Every structure is written in C-alpha cells, then in structure tokens.
Amino acid sequence: MTHRHPVTKPHPRALLVILLATALVALTACTSISGTNSGGYITGDGAVVQYDPADRSDAVEFAGETLQGEELDLADLRGDVVVVNTWWSGCPPCRTEMPMLVEAEKELAKEGVSFVGINIRDNSPAQGQAFERSFGVDYPSIYAVDGEALLAFSHVTNLRSVPTTIVLDREGRVAALINGAIPGKVTLTDVVEEIAAEEA
Structure with a gap:
C-alpha cells in the first residue's frame, strides 16, 4: 500500500522571501561585490x-x-x-x-x-x-x-x-x-x- 504524504504549499510571504533572497544571491554573483575592497564594481546608468x-x-x-x-x-x-x-x-x-x-x-x-x-x-x-x-x-x-x-x-x-x-x-x-x-x-x-x- 502506497502512502501519500500531504503536500504543504508555502505561504505567499515565504515565497516572496525566497525570491528576494535568490535575487540578492544572483546580484552578488554578477557583481562580485562583498565589500569595499572587492575587485568587482557596479556600474550605474549615468542618469x-x-x-x-x-x-x-x-x-x-x-x-x-x-x-x-x-x-x-x-x-x-x-x-x-x-x-x-x-x-x-x-x-x-x-x-x-x-x-x-x-x-x-x-x-x-x-x-x-x-x-x-x-x-x-x-x-x-x-x-x-x-x-x-x-x-x-x-x-x-x-x-x-x-x-x-x-x-x-x-x-x-x-x-x-x-x-x-x-x-x-x-x-x-x-x-x-x-x-x-x-x-x-x-x-x-x-x-x-x-x-x-x-x-x-
């Protein structure tokens, strides 16, 4: 007999936190910035x-x-x-x-x-x-x-x-x-x- 475990759906706020954390990690990876002495830099748009x-x-x-x-x-x-x-x-x-x-x-x-x-x-x-x-x-x-x-x-x-x-x-x-x-x-x-x- 196969037992099915109930699927727990994450709360919308939890999803938002996960998405924001993922975006922050991606941004850090793209810019290589971890402090003021890092070799990376972020460029602005000149506006x-x-x-x-x-x-x-x-x-x-x-x-x-x-x-x-x-x-x-x-x-x-x-x-x-x-x-x-x-x-x-x-x-x-x-x-x-x-x-x-x-x-x-x-x-x-x-x-x-x-x-x-x-x-x-x-x-x-x-x-x-x-x-x-x-x-x-x-x-x-x-x-x-x-x-x-x-x-x-x-x-x-x-x-x-x-x-x-x-x-x-x-x-x-x-x-x-x-x-x-x-x-x-x-x-x-x-x-x-x-x-x-x-x-x-």
Missing part, C-alpha cells in the same frame, strides 16, 4: 538626478585623509559648490570619465566650485596616486576604503556603484547625483553651474 533646494536633506558630514596624507573635511568647503566623485584605479568607467572631470575642475574653479575625489577601493594610497598622476588630477581625493564614505552618503545613493558623482550645494547638501560615468563634460558643467547660480 542625472537633481533635487530642488526645498527637498534637500541636511549637509553631508564626511572627513578623512587624502591620498597624500593630509586631512580633508567637507565642512571646510562650505560656501563652495562641491563635486564629489568616487573612483578607484581598477574601474574602467572611472578611467573613461576622469579626463572630463579634470577639464571641468579647471573650468569651474573660478565659479567657487571645488572638486573632491573619494577613492573607495585601491589597495594602497600609492596605487591611487599613480592613477592621479597618469590623468593629471590636481584636486584631492580622500582614501576611504574603510566604508565610512558609504555611510556618509547612504541617504542618497549606494557608493558601491562606481563611479558616482555627487554635487553638493553651498550649504553642503546633496543637490545632484549621477550614478555611473558622467554622460559628458558639458552635462556635468551645466548641472554644476545651475547649482552655483542659486541664491544662498
């Missing part, structure tokens, strides 16, 4: 998101040591529009956009705009310095492989998407965001000039 002044959150608080060993605090740049760009030397989109960032920094300096890089993955400051020399980067980059930068900007974006460019207004608030490589230098300069022209 520009701008925030109206009334919708901007509090000023970003972030400080650290640059690749050259100097202390840098974003709070010291209040009054400037600040372009913050995350990068690391092993990221192909970072290499593609860096010449545009270097040109934009030179063009926008006279308008009270500062540029700051955040290196979130290189194995050593020396590795990041070599990258800067090869592209003629004059502005400072904070060496932040400890994950602190991820926390500082977590209210607007996931900085594991590399590169990411964030524009802070003169009060230090996030005014614009580009997830992924910048579409072009003119796109960046137009956005920054619009924010720089805002009344304090």
Whole structure:
C-alpha cells in the first residue's frame, strides 16, 4: 500500500522571501561585490538626478585623509559648490570619465566650485596616486576604503556603484547625483553651474 504524504504549499510571504533572497544571491554573483575592497564594481546608468533646494536633506558630514596624507573635511568647503566623485584605479568607467572631470575642475574653479575625489577601493594610497598622476588630477581625493564614505552618503545613493558623482550645494547638501560615468563634460558643467547660480 502506497502512502501519500500531504503536500504543504508555502505561504505567499515565504515565497516572496525566497525570491528576494535568490535575487540578492544572483546580484552578488554578477557583481562580485562583498565589500569595499572587492575587485568587482557596479556600474550605474549615468542618469542625472537633481533635487530642488526645498527637498534637500541636511549637509553631508564626511572627513578623512587624502591620498597624500593630509586631512580633508567637507565642512571646510562650505560656501563652495562641491563635486564629489568616487573612483578607484581598477574601474574602467572611472578611467573613461576622469579626463572630463579634470577639464571641468579647471573650468569651474573660478565659479567657487571645488572638486573632491573619494577613492573607495585601491589597495594602497600609492596605487591611487599613480592613477592621479597618469590623468593629471590636481584636486584631492580622500582614501576611504574603510566604508565610512558609504555611510556618509547612504541617504542618497549606494557608493558601491562606481563611479558616482555627487554635487553638493553651498550649504553642503546633496543637490545632484549621477550614478555611473558622467554622460559628458558639458552635462556635468551645466548641472554644476545651475547649482552655483542659486541664491544662498
């Protein structure tokens, strides 16, 4: 005599949890990201998101040591529009956009705009310095492989998407965001000039 065991159907919520867990595993496998020192990276779509002044959150608080060993605090740049760009030397989109960032920094300096890089993955400051020399980067980059930068900007974006460019207004608030490589230098300069022209 054959005994049939009753088939238990999973609860819909349990199915949802299983599906979400499966998707997370698949995403991790595709990107090879397990922390800020991983060899993988996630690329964004390069879309520009701008925030109206009334919708901007509090000023970003972030400080650290640059690749050259100097202390840098974003709070010291209040009054400037600040372009913050995350990068690391092993990221192909970072290499593609860096010449545009270097040109934009030179063009926008006279308008009270500062540029700051955040290196979130290189194995050593020396590795990041070599990258800067090869592209003629004059502005400072904070060496932040400890994950602190991820926390500082977590209210607007996931900085594991590399590169990411964030524009802070003169009060230090996030005014614009580009997830992924910048579409072009003119796109960046137009956005920054619009924010720089805002009344304090």
